[in-house]
Amino acid sequence: MSDDNDLTLNEVCEILDKSPTTIKRYARENLLFTEQNGNVLSFNKAEVMRYRACSEH
Numbered sequence: 001m002s003d004d005n006d007l008t009l010n011e012v013c014e015i016l017d018k019s020p021t022t023i024k025r026y027a028r029e030n031l032l033f034t035e036q037n038g039n040v041l042s043f044n045k046a047e048v049m050r051y052r053a054c055s056e057h
Contacts, residue, residue: 032047
């Protein structure tokens with residue numbers, strides 16, 4: 001992982017209580033921004049937390 005502000009796919013799954021397939025779909029649909037380094041996806045922690053807050057309403 002590149003820094004403390006990045007999350008792995010598994011971490012995002014735990015935070016949002018969603019499956020890896022769902023999180024990858026969110027990334028494809030640009031609901032969550034990802035960076036890819038080879039086969040590894042990373043997610044911005046602040047954006048994931050913002051998405052979680054918005055989806056709880």
